[in-house]
Amino acid sequence: MKALEGIKILDFTHVQSGPTCTQLLAWFGADVIKVERPGVGDATRKQLVDVPGADSLYFTMLNHNKRSIELDSKNATGKEVLTRLIEECDVLVENFAPGALDRMGFSWERIQEINPRIIMASIKGFGPGKYADCKVYENVAQCAGGSASTTGFLDGPPLVTGAQIGDSGTGLHLCLGIVTALYQREKTGRGQKVSCAMQDSVLNLARVKMRDQQRLQRGPLKEYSQYGEGIPFGDATPRAGNDSGGGQPGRILKCKGWENDPNAYTYFIIQAAVWEKVCDVIGKPEWKTQEGYAKPPERLDKLNEIFSTIEEWTKTKTKFEVMDICNPLNIPVGPILSMKEIAEDEGLYATGTMVRVDHPERGEYLSVGCPIKLSDSPAEVRRSPLLGEHTTEILSDVLGYKGDDLNRIVGSGAVGDVKAQAAE
């Protein structure tokens, strides 16, 4: 049995943020019914196409384990079918632009009227307020949520990060909101509205930078490299390069092969507790007792010299050798792994974190599996649906349309052409 078996999700999501959420629910066993515009579908199906004619990896990697129904929600018959779906489903998830669902005629009030037990979960760029009507994409959220202003080097511009903390990060938050609301419904019998703003989700993930914003009012942030370099702080949390966020000095250092390999680097933290071991490993045993080096506060104005010296050592080792030497000594280091190295790591396939999936249009592709492991509800990754692949199946099995009634729906033009043939 899967954890969310029996839960039906009306998946009205598109692009990345919403689909991240509903994919997790599908992996946990929910029946996720993805509603897509006839003949078009989720825009990502045809974005960043690498295999002509096939659904893109952008789409396939975010829509595993779902079923797809084509449905024009602006057509009268389409609205009838959508109403039936709302009656049947436990959760409606959407990430349309602000107001889109109301314009379709399905406000939260109307949805509750149709099914008081339903949970409606929405992602928008911003919460209520002056920007509530804005359409928002990943990098806009990273900027509005405070991440970009605190990422990058002090002497460079703000930077966005490759991890999709705006889209996928918000999808994760929404997923937790949904299962929490399902849990509350067990006791109250009522559904509720779950809302996540992308700005809020990014800010939640950048929480430690808001911590530093307040600490700044009481004095300089001593663990930031700029403190040791004598560079004054301004009035906002600055960019800290590759400093570690937790008070222990850390940097990214070159390793053997860095001249030709852009990822021949390691992260290296000089935790106070293992300072003596660091000194021994890099051949500087005198720093263990030498004044100016022995105690953490004394080292703060020498971090550039210290890390340059450590780097002279790491440059003689591969990033994996650095790991092999430092790990047994509890010196925290981490190789900078490329996506290629991760894709080739068989250990990740063994745990299901990486998976190989077969697809009728594109053949085998790699995907990231479910990162959350439930011992009683293991996630089995199945390929994403083709556009409208399950239209007739959902109309008949989930909604109970049969015979003439089914033909009426199929003939109305509300569910796309392909399925009209399938019903004949």
Ligand SMILES: CC(C)(COP(=O)(O)OP(=O)(O)OC[C@H]1O[C@@H](n2cnc3c(N)ncnc32)[C@H](O)[C@@H]1OP(=O)(O)O)[C@@H](O)C(=O)NCCC(=O)NCCS
């Ligand atoms: C992502 C986003 C910017 C995309 O904007 P967009 O491509 O213009 O898409 P919209 O959400 O505005 O939807 C476009 C239209 O398609 C319509 N539509 C969608 N599915 C439909 C269907 N099955 N049948 C009929 N119409 C449909 C919508 O009703 C909307 O029509 P309207 O403008 O007349 O109200 C926007 O959806 C958004 O801001 N979402 C919330 C934040 C978010 O999730 N952003 C990150 C995405 S990864």
